[in-house]
Amino acid sequence: MKIKKFIALILTVVTLVTVFYFGSVSVLKTLYPVKFADYVETYSAENNLSPFFVYAVIECESGFDPEAVSYVGATGLMQIMPDTFQWINSRLGEKRAYSEAVVPEISVKYGCHLYGYLMNKYKNEETALAAYHAGVGNADKWLKDERYSADGKALHTIPFPTTAKYVKKVIRTKNIYEKLYDRKDA
DSSP states (O other): HHHHHHHHHHHHHHHHHHHHTTTTHHHHHSSOOOOOOHHOOOHHHHOOOOOOHHHHHHHHTTOOOTBBBOOTTTTTTTTHHHHHHHHHHHHHHHOOGGGGGHHHHHHHHHHHHHHHHHHHHHOHHEEEHHHHHOOHHHHHHTTOOTOOOOOSOOOOOOOHHHHHHHHHHHHHHHHHHHHHHHHOOO
């Protein structure tokens, strides 16, 4: 299993180096699009988030499909669960129906609000991602367990394999977005 991950990482690096070296950035920009930019730029700024981070979350969560629904029932661009949607609703003083989670602006606004909250709470991108994916209760429990956190502030191990894979995927995707769209010659 580790060999497959290593090979996938090497292929990603080789692809990125080749594309950047030969100047074919447009190919990668097709694979890593910037959609809903007005919403991402607005709500990432309001919540002190990197827009590249938000684009990466959207890419990994829904592939930019506003009507995406996960196998557990999360909906929209940023894949928000019904209970979480209602919690954000109350924090924002809004009274929206969960059916609005498929509206791109609402999904980005609510997803950015949640990530802003998680980043303020954990002060660590990986831990915030783990909490988004596996729930705040799980993240808090892991931080108290020295098997998963040495300092109670950051996770060195994520015990749920799907969550660990998700965190790595979003971080890798964010790094790609930064390289693609933060270039001076792009």
